[in-house]
Amino acid sequence: MTRPNILFFMTDQQRADAMGCSGGWLNTPNLDRIAAQGVRFTRCVTTTPICVPARVTLATGRYPHNNGVWNNLQYTLPEDASTWMRVIRDLGYRTSLFGKTHLHPHGKVDLREREFLLHAYGLDDVNEIGGPRASANVGSHMTAMWEEKGLLEAYRADFKERFANKPHVVRPSVLPLECYYDVYVGQCAKRYLEEYDRNEPWFCWVSFGGPHEPWDTPEPYASMYEPEAMPTPIPRAADDHDRPRGWLDEFMERRSPKLDPGDEAAMRANYAGNVTLIDHQIGEVLEAVEKRGELDRTIIAFTSDHGEMNGDWGLIYKQNFLGGSVSVPLIVRTPTNGGRVNDAPAENCDLGPTLVELAGGEIEYQQFAKSLVSAMSAGSTAPHRDDAISEIQGEVMLADTRWKTAINSDGQVYLLFDLENDPDETRNLAGLDDYRDVGDGLRLRILERLVQSQLKVP
Numbered sequence: 001m002t003r004p005n006i007l008f009f010m011t012d013q014q015r016a017d018a019m020g021c022s023g024g025w026l027n028t029p030n031l032d033r034i035a036a037q038g039v040r041f042t043r044c045v046t047t048t049p050i051c052v053p054a055r056v057t058l059a060t061g062r063y064p065h066n067n068g069v070w071n072n073l074q075y076t077l078p079e080d081a082s083t084w085m086r087v088i089r090d091l092g093y094r095t096s097l098f099g100k101t102h103l104h105p106h107g108k109v110d111l112r113e114r115e116f117l118l119h120a121y122g123l124d125d126v127n128e129i130g131g132p133r134a135s136a137n138v139g140s141h142m143t144a145m146w147e148e149k150g151l152l153e154a155y156r157a158d159f160k161e162r163f164a165n166k167p168h169v170v171r172p173s174v175l176p177l178e179c180y181y182d183v184y185v186g187q188c189a190k191r192y193l194e195e196y197d198r199n200e201p202w203f204c205w206v207s208f209g210g211p212h213e214p215w216d217t218p219e220p221y222a223s224m225y226e227p228e229a230m231p232t233p234i235p236r237a238a239d240d241h242d243r244p245r246g247w248l249d250e251f252m253e254r255r256s257p258k259l260d261p262g263d264e265a266a267m268r269a270n271y272a273g274n275v276t277l278i279d280h281q282i283g284e285v286l287e288a289v290e291k292r293g294e295l296d297r298t299i300i301a302f303t304s305d306h307g308e309m310n311g312d313w314g315l316i317y318k319q320n321f322l323g324g325s326v327s328v329p330l331i332v333r334t335p336t337n338g339g340r341v342n343d344a345p346a347e348n349c350d351l352g353p354t355l356v357e358l359a360g361g362e363i364e365y366q367q368f369a370k371s372l373v374s375a376m377s378a379g380s381t382a383p384h385r386d387d388a389i390s391e392i393q394g395e396v397m398l399a400d401t402r403w404k405t406a407i408n409s410d411g412q413v414y415l416l417f418d419l420e421n422d423p424d425e426t427r428n429l430a431g432l433d434d435y436r437d438v439g440d441g442l443r444l445r446i447l448e449r450l451v452q453s454q455l456k457v458p
Contacts, residue, residue, distance in 0.1 A: 003091065004334070005298040006203040006355055007289065009282055011275075012051070012100060012131060013212040013318065015307035016044065016327035018275050025231050026272035030283035031331070034300050038333025039376045044346040045388045045399060049306040049318040049325045051131070053391075055102050057349045058305070059083045059121065061367025064391045066455050071393070076104040079120035082365040084352035085205075086122030091361045094200040096125040096192060099185040099207030106130045110139030123205070127188050129181060131209045132216070133159065142184050151175055162214050168257055168316050170266040173216040180218050181209045182274070186281025193288045203359075206285060211274035211308065213317065215266070221273035227265035230272070233311035234324070234424045243431025246408035247393045248320045248415065256314055264311030271310055299358050300333040303348045321397040321406045321415060323425055326390050334358060337376050344375060345388035345400055368453040389449050398446045405430070405442040413439035 017023030021032040021040065047057040053069040056062075056077055061084065064070050077083075089095045097118060104117050111128045118126045130138035136159045146152040154174045162169055173180055189206040196202055210217075236252075289295050309315040309324040318325040328348055353363050353371040375384035387400040397406040399419070406415035416430040416439050429435040 002297070003093070003201045003359055005201050005289075005294055006088065006093070006359060007285070007298055007300045008203070008205045008351070008355065009285075009300070009302045010099075010205065010207045011211065011278060011304040012207075012209055013306060013308045014275060014304035014329060015310070015324050016042075016329050018211070018271070018308075019329055022329065023231075025229075026225065027276050028279040030279045030286060031302060031329075033286075034282075034302060034333045035331050037338040038300065038331050039337055039340045039342055039372075041330040041332075041342050041344070041346040041372070041375075041384070043343055043388065043399070043401065044303070044328055044330035044348055045326045045390050045397075046304075046306040046328050047347050047349050047389070048391050049320060050392060051102050051305055054305040054348070058352065059085065059101075059103060061349055061352055061363070061369035062455070063368060063389070063453055065396075065450065066368070066453065070391070074105045074107065076117070077121065079117060081121070082367070083121050084356050084363060085203075087356050087361055087363055088203050088359055089122045089124065091356075091359050092200055093203040093359065094125070094196075094198050095123050095203045095205075096189075097123045097205045097207065098127050098189040098192065099205075100129055100131050100209050101207065102131065106134035106138050108137050112140060125192065129185065129209060132181060132212050132214060135181060135209070136160075142181060145184075146175070146179060149179065151179060158216075159214070162216075168213070168215065168259075168263060168267060170215040170263075170270045172222040173218045175218060177218045177220075180277075182278050182281060185209065186278070186284055190281075190285050190288045193285065193292065196292075203355075206282075208278050208281070210278055211271050213308070215270040215274075217270050217273040217277060221277045222270060223273075224276060225269040225272045227262065227269040230265045230268035233264045233268075234313060234426065236313040237426050237428050239428070241431055243428070244408055244410070244412035244414040246406060246412075246414035247395050248322070248406075251320055252313070252315065255317075255319075257316055259311065259314060267316070268310050271308065296335050298335075299355065300331075301351050301355060302329060302331040303351055304328045305348070319392060321390060321392070321395075321404075323423075326397065332358075332372055332376060334376070340376075342375055342384065343401065344383040345385045346372065346375075347385070347388045347390075350384070366456060387445060387449070389446065396446050396450065398442055398449065403438065403442055405439060405446070407443055407446055411443070411447075413443050416442070
């Protein structure tokens with residue numbers, strides 16, 4: 001049996017509408033091409049809108065309430081943790097990773113000294129980097145290159161100044177384009193695939209650090225989009241009735257930034273430039289695969305760990321259940337499944353069992369992600385999932401094709417949106433008598449999902 005190659009693209013903090021094929025406000029010709037040849041899942045949510053727990057769930061198929069990982073704590077995925085990457089390696093693949101994983105702490109460490117962890121997780125050839133923030137302190141092959149070129153101290157000084165003053169300031173990186181972290185990741189993956197000469201089929205995970213903040217896209221991408229052409233941010237919903245309170249209320253009270261006129265538009269234009277920069281790197285990697293003559297036997301997948309508010313509701317970053325934060329892109333392309341859109345709920349962790357099944361394998365350890373393969377079949381009408389869940393700070397969100405709700409840590413419904421009639425989530429219906437039965441029914445579904453996803457003790 002000749003197994004297909006697998007190319008897995010991942011970004012950090014990319015909202016679902018930040019593609020040409022999904023939002024129309026920026027240019028992503030290469031992602032659009034992958035979507036046109038594959039299946040794009042329009043209702044995908046992250047299992048948790050914060051980096052570390054989202055990535056741990058992606059790697060293991062186990063939710064935050066299974067892993068006990070709820071935020072960006074100093075957590076190391078155990079070396080013996082069951083991962084789908086190891087299953088793919090055991091199927092006979094040569095596996096590789098270029099970019100960010102955040103499956104172990106990004107404190108003041110040198111990632112080159114922790115490659116043994118990635119090998120244990122199932123990745124053979126690795127060149128790991130920290131994210132944009134972490135790279136000011138975390139050592140890697142990339143930061144060593146910066147230091148050799150005399151760029152590292154300028155990078156550190158720029159970051160220190162940004163976050164000491166206006167953290168959402170928009171200005172180009174001090175790094176030249178060819179040294180920018182997303183270019184570095186793309187070019188490393190491209191060279192690896194150009195030079196790959198082993199007999200095994202390859203699995204290559206290309207994990208970009210952007211478009212995660214800061215808003216530091218280098219030129220010429222920094223000036224590619226006009227701020228006035230960017231979508232207007234979604235206003236914060238009027239809070240005009242009594243309802244239970246939850247994490248989002250606390251988050252807005254403590255973490256709402258002071259946004260001056262024009263800030264949101266400037267952030268969005270810079271963010272769009274970063275997404276297009278990444279898309280161009282994806283295009284170069286695809287070109288390398290085409291030159292190898294292997295595109296017709298390569299599976300391509302794409303997702304992000306969570307989104308970015310970019311001014312919606314007067315917020316930046318993520319860490320909440322609103323659309324800009326929790327909705328993410330999800331595309332799977334095989335040589336035979338081209339050009340479809342699936343509107344059923346999905347979770348980004350579903351990629352793991354999907355890629356294993358497409359590689360001809362099966363996950364035998366207990367996990368709760370669900371393969372997308374049957375939903376990708378031509379003519380398939382069965383929904384992939386009835387609903388999708390996300391978790392943060394001990395709270396749980398559930399979304400289906402009509403409703404989105406979230407319960408606080410006391411089990412009370414404090415968010416309720418009618419996505420069919422209010423897709424921008426501008427009217428919170430939680431606490432209103434007319435919608436109490438709807439909220440109660442969705443709350444019971446959340447509890448059912450939590451019961452269904454309890455780990456069995458061996």
